[in-house]
Amino acid sequence: MINEQIRDKEIRLIGEEGEQLGIMLVKDALKLAKDANLDLVKIAPTAKPPVCKIIDYGKYRYELARKDKEAKKKQKITEVKEIRLSPNIDDNDLNTKANNARKFITKGDKVKVTLRFRGREMAHISSSRQILDNFFAKLEDVAVVEKPAKLEGRSMIMYLTEKR
Structure with missing residues (x-):
């Protein structure tokens, strides 16, 4: 979930550099993300409160796809x-x-x-x-x-x- 899709009231926020910004309201976190020209992405939805991070979502998806591709390359398929x-x-x-x-x-x-x-x-x-x-x-x-x-x-x- 990204930006306005996040429906929780409070979240634990992690900044751009990976630093803890603490527990805050979603609208405040969204404002911080917009000011930095980045997205607010929910990383751990099952945690109490859910963990969100301020990152570039397109870059984040690209990194995940690259990691999956690398993992697939290394795995051995037995027929x-x-x-x-x-x-x-x-x-x-x-x-x-x-x-x-x-x-x-x-x-x-x-x-x-x-x-x-x-x-x-x-x-x-x-x-x-x-x-x-x-x-x-x-x-x-x-x-x-x-x-x-x-x-x-x-x-x-x-x-x-x-x-x-």
Whole structure:
């Protein structure tokens, strides 16, 4: 809230240089802000009494936007990449998929390994867990199991993340 939008009777005022000007009426604070050719901005609305500061509002918004942009730049976004396998996958295909998963994991992404069952393949679920175990064995040096293999509907899903 800025200037006339502030509806409180009394506020704690902070000056342009950051000095405490004490508790005063809003109209007196507004007069001080107008004399300095600046805005009265409510900084801490939940405080008793609310804290307001005399600042240039446009400059204040610009600084906040810049800080948010800097914080966003530094944060790391982890994506979840999916690798799909089938119960009758061959060794070379499994190696290729494992190499792709290795690239994803070393980049810092999580990998969701999905083993899809179609038709009669649902009868051999117990032997298919071995495929996921072999897949993880190929990535043991760079990955850890975040969520172990679990059957969900017609697919068995396992999550891998980077070793710390």
